Amino acid sequence: xxxxxxxxxxxxxxxxxxxxxxxxxxxxxxxxxxxxxxxxxxxxxxxxxxxxxxxxxxxxxxxxxxxxxxxxxxxxxxxxxxxxxxxxxxxxxxxxxxxxx
Numbered sequence: 781x782x783x784x785x786x787x788x789x790x791x792x793x794x795x796x797x798x799x800x801x802x803x804x805x806x807x808x809x810x811x812x813x814x815x816x817x818x819x820x821x822x823x824x825x826x827x828x829x830x831x832x833x834x835x836x837x838x839x840x841x842x843x844x845x846x847x848x849x850x851x852x853x854x855x856x857x858x859x860x861x862x863x864x865x866x867x868x869x870x871x872x873x874x875x876x877x878x879x880x881x
Contacts, residue, residue, distance in 0.1 A: 789837060791844040793819075795852060795862035796831040806830075810855050817851055835867065 797806065807824055810832065814822050819834040838844035844864050852860040 789839060789844070790867035791836050791838055791841070792865045792867050793834050793836060793844075793848055793862060794831065794865075795848065795860060796829060797852075797856045798859040798861065799829060801856045801859035802830050806855050810851075813851060813854055817847065819851075841866065 796802070804826075807826065807830060811822065811824070814832075814834065817836075819836045822832065822834040825831045825833070836844060836847060838847055841864065848862050848864055852862065
């Protein structure tokens with residue numbers, strides 16, 4: 781599978797707080813901050829440990845990582861993790877998994 785660049789840089793983000801910073805009230809703070817910076821499709825999984833999934837637009841992978849860093853540091857300080865993947869790569873991984881199943 782090959783992606784065609786349409787000039788828009790969409791990124792998929794999977795992220796969450798470290799266990800020491802995982803508190804329910806921070807999720808609401810994160811939701812508010814995420815809306816402020818313009819993330820799309822925010823989903824929150826709180827079964828056990830909190831995980832966030834969302835999409836964002838950025839000019840480059842570096843810009844996407846900078847935005848994610850600023851967003852999470854605002855709420856969680858340095859106690860968080862994140863995976864930032866270009867949407868093209870995320871779609872390719874899903875398609876590849878579907879072929880093998």
